[in-house]
Amino acid sequence: MRSFSTARVLLFALGVIVLASFLPLGVSGYILGLLTIAYYFGVFAMSWDLLFGFAGEVNFGPTFLIGTGAYAAGILDNLYQLPIWICLVAGALAAVIGGVVLALPALRVRGPYFGLTTLVAVLMLQNFIVVAAGLTGGEIGLVVPDVISVSDTTNYEIALWFMAISGAILFSLSRSPVGLILQASGQDAVQAGALGFNVTKHKLAAFIISAFFSGLAGALMVFYLGTASVGTLVDITVGVQIIIAAVLGGRRTILGAVLGAIFLIAMSEALRPLGDLSNFVVFAIALIVVLLFPNGLLGLLTGTKENI
């Protein structure tokens, strides 16, 4: 990865995105639907990678941020029928507030202890959704009256370009001076402080950025699916899938997370005939890939490229 300049990587990625935007001409609505979900998952995984891979924060609960954004947007639409774009902005803002709340323990406790607080945060959100069923739809789920579009193609293009823009921003950030400072803060906070960097400020910024994209993606997904439910957006299994996608794609690469997400969703679909066993097989395969190729799918791809 390092050997390619930021601009060249982005240019190459743009090419791939443009090609992908022609997909609706050739594939079924069903596949477009799967890819739409995969793209939102990609944004979740990229946001997670920024926080873990760069700021070094072990966040086991990416769904806390996603769920906060998704439900805030969904509830606002459900209660007040506000325009969708206002609900989206509100969802992203709610997630940012969630990110700041999550950052508070992160700045005091380290590693596994912080990881534990993130898990607890997810459980608390889940509990709240179930208890406040009048507001959130509880275990049945929240139905939103509006959707962005009923066209598969439109939804697909929105997800694709949203992912492209988020990816470009997160990737550029990770390669920028700020990204370097963030890595230093994650690897050795004492040293970073002695070099004059306000570690708290930089980590807080990472939380806010990660939360913003997670929340916005969560909210968009609600208006694509027309519903929000614990099982699709908040559950710990969903969080684990996001983490696997990011690690599978290649940690600390941001863009790898997208590959991981697409791979994971494609695998689940391909193995659907296995029924209940499919999830097991998907996770097993993911585990093997992670063990055999610690640099992930992206490492694998760029590795072969460098040999040519």
Added chain:
Amino acid sequence: MSMAAGAHLEVKGLTKRFGGLVAVKEMALSVRAGEILGLIGPNGSGKSTVMKLIMGIERPDAGSVRINGVEVAGWPSHKIARMGAGIVFQHSRPLHRQTVFENIKLALLPDKLTRLFADPEIDERVRAIAARVGLSAVLDRRPATLPFADLRKIEIAKAIARDPQVLLIDEPFAGLTSKDTAAFSELICELRDDGRAVLLVDHNVKSVARLVDRVLAMYVGECIAEGTADEVMRNETVRRVYLGGSIETAARPESSFRDSIAPFLAVENVSVHYGKAQALENVSIHVHAGEFVSVVGLNGAGKTTLFNTVSGFLPYSGDIRREGASLRGLTAATIARNGIVQCPEGRELFTDMTVRENLDLGGHHLSPAECANQIGWLFDLFPILHDRQKQAAGTLSGGEQQMLTIARALMMKPKLLILDEPTLGLAPVILEQLSKALERLRQTSAISVLLGEQNVTFALPHADRVYVLEHARIVWEGEPARFAAEAGTGYL
């Protein structure tokens, strides 16, 4: 105001406690612009802690720290850094995932969230700084692949990149060759002549004395002497607690060792490659039972590679025999359990475990009585470890960690003890103690010792025989008395 007017750094009444331990007590010092103050003292006397307190990495319990007249005690370290202070840590701590270039570049970046594009001239400045400290050739490498001296250079490069007016340098010379030490000294002189205030800690007394304008000596957290280098080195207390006496020599002729079957250790025509690079080339050495052998060589000559090969960590061609029996095929664990114990250069301690737990782990195969006996002997040897028994190994001072590493190796009751640069970061007085300990080992037990050193003033007195390793090859073998005349240039 008197002399202290315009002082860049002024410290008064500085105190720090760790639990019941008073690590720094009522320290006062001042360093003017364009001055180097040397801070010396035995291991664990609080030198690094003073630096961390000034830099805001530890919070002082009491006292004042003024930089250019501004009170900064208790501030977070990034603010103190912005007031113009910079530190070179005792242990190198580079970012391992980044290249040398990025490590230096980091230090040049402003603390701004909005700076998404670095100024193009930053890259120029990285190159200029790298050239100044001698890192130009390795800018694209990652720290893990670099020799020790280059890692120290990265630390210096980072510190000067921020252009600090007050520079705290903790043991810059530890582990460096005399050539590198001279180059570093020159660099530090230049920094002073630029008008910076420099606080310098090192156990290399000669180099410190040559460099500094004044010296302050510490002992258990307090100042015990201050003045010119000459005055302080002559001070009675300083001599007793820090400098110690001279190290004595007593080589025994090789013919006095009678092996029953074959030499205890025989390395025969061993070659080792790291990828394409040859790290050892046809190296042959031997150690008789009870003999003390030193391998002298500069950084990167291949000492650590040689020891790691003997310990079974690296693949090699050639043969390694112990009392005639080949070690090929044995695992590192078996080799160690059978009595060839290496004391690594990297201080591979269990940092979250206490001193006592680290020692117990070293002696886990001994019977409880033997274990207690051995620990008692080691506490005798290194009294400070006795006092620090319950402390986590990671919070020990640099020299204390070094002592613990050696002690843990000795807990295994080795037949052959391999010591890789044991003197790194040790105060002269501890060197003397270690020296006496080795002498006692030599007289009271059948242990053999293989000692790797670039510090020949330590390596020679403890050797019955000396090898010189240069560029992966043994270039000289002989008695220590002949070393100075035949192989000494470049080491003495």
